[in-house]
Amino acid sequence: MVPLNYYLALSGVLFAIGTAGVFLRRNLITVLLSIEIMLNAVNLTFVAVGRYRGSVDGQIITFFVMTVAAAEAAVGLALIIALFRHRETLSPDAFTALKW
Amino acid sequence: MLLLIPLFPLVGFVINASVGRRLTKSISGGLACAAMIASFAVSALLVSQILGHEAAPLEFTLFEWMASGTLRVPFTLRLDHLSAVMILVITGIGSLIHIYSTGYMHEESDSEYARYFSYLNLFASFMLVLVLGGNFPVMFVGWEGVGLCSYLLIGFWFRKQSAADAGKKAFVVNRIGDFGFVLGMLLIFATFGTLDFQLVAAAADSRAIEHGAIGVITAATLLLFLGATGKSAQIPLYVWLPDAMEGPTPVSALIHAATMVTAGVYMIGRNAVLFSHAPITLSIVAAIGAATALMAGTIGLVQNDIKRVLAYSTVSQLGYMFLAMGVGAYAAGIFHLYTHAFFKALLFLGSGAVIHALAGEQDLRNMGGLKKYLPVTYWTFLIGALAIAGVPLLSGFFSKDEILFKTFTSTNPYRLLLWGIGMVTSLLTATYMFRLVFLAFHGERRSAAHHDSHGHGHGHAPHEAPPSMAIPLIVLAIGSVLAGYVGVPHALGGSNRIEQFLEPSFAVTEARGRLEAGGGVQSTDAAGVVRPVAVQDSHSADAGESTHDNTSTELMLMALSSGVAIAGIGIAAFFWLRNRAAVNAMTARFRGPYTVLLHKYYVDELYDAAVVQPIKLLSTGGLWKGADAGLIDGAVNGVGQTVRSTSNVLRRVQTGSIRTYAASLFLGVVLILGWYLLKFR
Secondary structure, three states: OOHHHHHHHHHHHHHHHHHHHHHHHOOOOOOOHHHHHHHHHHHHHHHHHHHOOOOOOOHHHHHOOOOOOOOHHHHHHHHHHHHHHHHHOOOOHHHOOOOO | OOOHHHHHHHHHHHHHHHHHHHOOHHHHHHHHHHHHHHHHHHHHHHHHHHHOOOOOOOOEEEEEEEEEEEEEHHHHHHOOOOHHHHHHHHHHHHHHHHHHHHOOOOOOOHHHHHHHHHHHHHHHHHHHHHHEEOOOOHHHHHHHHHEEEEEEEHHOOOHHHHHHHHHHHHHHHHHHHHHHHHHHHHHHHHHHOOOOOHHHHHHHHHHOOOOOOOOOHHHHHHHHHHHHHHHHOOOOOOOOHHHHHHHHHHHHHHHHOOOOHHHHHHHHOOOOOHHHHHHHHHHHHHHHHHHHHHHHHHHOOOOEHHHHHHHHHHHHHHHHHHHHHHOHHHHHHHHHHHHHHHHHHHHHHHHHHHHHHHHOOOHHHHHHOOOOOHHHHHHHHHHHHHHHHHHOOOHHHHHHHHHHHHHHHHOOHHHHHHHHHHHHHHHHOOOOHHHHHHHHHHHOOOOHHHHOOOOOOOOOOOOOOOOHHHHHHHHHHHHHHHHHHHHHHHHOOOOOHHHHHHHHHOEOOOHHHHHHHHHHOOOOOOOOOEEEOOOHHHHHHHOOHHHHHHHHHHHHHHHHHHHHHHHHHHHHHHHHHOOHHHHHHHHOOOHHHHHHHHOOHHHHHHHHHHHHHHHHHHHHHHHHHHHHHHHHHHHHHHHHHHHHHHHHHHHHHHOOHHHHHHHHHHHHHHHHHHHHHHOOO
């Protein structure tokens, strides 16, 4: 049986990759995909810890996270389309109107 | 029973104030008069029960008003000989003035009429509480209440700027005096632990008389006297009374001549024992009284407004009363208060009849020759003038001579000076009163025709007062003649009954037992029994065997002051009846003094420069522009300004870049989580 720490390490690596993607990629769609990676890293942790503790709680909450992720993807993509229509670009640095 | 006396006018006030607008004049006026007459009837009934020399005062405690620690203030009404005189004057003369008012105020609209009578009733009620109050706080309720009513009635025609200003002036000046009164009251409580008049008198009596030293009694009485100078219009706080003539004339008669302004005199009489223990205060009272009498008398000599002459005359006569109080002749002071109420009310009501007849004209220079148009007013006014001048056998003669005699024989070191001032004032009184009579009623009519245009539209001939005004005049005239006969001095074969009657009120009653037993708590049955020891040194000394030695002195003084009174009338007759040209010659010759007198010694201007303007300057420059606009507004605006400038710096942090926000969010989460991880490892 694979020890819990392996799962946690993998989850940490995935989360770090996702975070780096959010900060470093210049395309909003890729940023959205990076967020999905981060969410799935968390899902992996939940399932692994649930299995380790012998309870189904981790799996149940994963379903909730997946639901939220699906909704988030829908809203996020809609927003990205709206932004693209507005500015003809998908670079996050183009959208700086949210300030003084 | 005792409660009914102030309650009747109070009920009249409540009815007239609440539904008076919808009542006709005869109902609202009739109600007010009925309340006063009922109150007078009850007063007469109760006074008849305590007529005897040894009779105990009547007491009634309504409820325990304040109880805190050792402070016990029951709402006690007490009727003793002194307050008996006062309530008879207030309700008796008050009734007459109410009746007179129904005629005088008839031009007003229904609602104004009801408002007038509600104020007048309220005044009477408070005045009765003032004189019936058995301790300082209850007296103070009345004291403030009459001040309020005085303010309301002076400013009755408040749409007129000068009337509104005069009301305000009276109120503000009286506050200064009240401040002294309250401080005096507190000092008395701190010293004696009680505020009941009888207990304070008993406690003060057990102390030594403060000869030549300023002790606590001297301080307390001086503070009380400051209150008296405000209420009774003495130097330095007399300035409001002449301006108070802006009110309706019956108000001037009732409040500013007969009753309220005598409250200060009454208050000193009520605390006679206390004042007797402070000879320094008494000397000051006498000096202020004499100075006021002289000063107001001289001003009265040159004023041209008929009511202002009478106002200064009132100030002057009040000065006489304080002179009497100051030389320890309390009974003489109250006696003069009582006779003065008759003839001064008469004179004011007479002047009101003149003003009424001339449709609002008050300037003496526009009067003259009214004798044939207004016979009733003329004759009654003449009687009043004779009485105040001190012509023998009228009321003013007895009371004024009593004061002068007591001053002459007092122990005050400056008694001769005080007596001399009294005599000069007596001469002035006779002169200015008869100047008034001759200018208004004799000679040719000097009417200013334009004055007939406003007012009643009765045409050009002045009309005599209606019966509602004439009857009070006649009754008061009879009173002015006869009122003095309760105090015929021993020298003229009388027995000076009023002095004997009042004597118990100025002495300590047997209240010591109660002082030890129950602090200030009073029971209605435990009335004081008069202890025969009188405390005034001067006054009790000559009541004894020295009476015979004084008879010749008294007769001589009497002859002298009668002569002075008649001389005063003669001077007035010479200048204003026989030889008007001489007046102009005199004023031309003494231009300087005349101008000073005409401007009332520039006291108003002095107060304006010394008090009003500095206060205005302080309020405008210091408190308004400095403290309010500078400090308070500055603090409020400063907070806003600080927030604004800080935000100006802080808003630079908001770049609008999503990556920056995300990075700071991430960094924050890492830091917080990292901290928890390290802490709970």
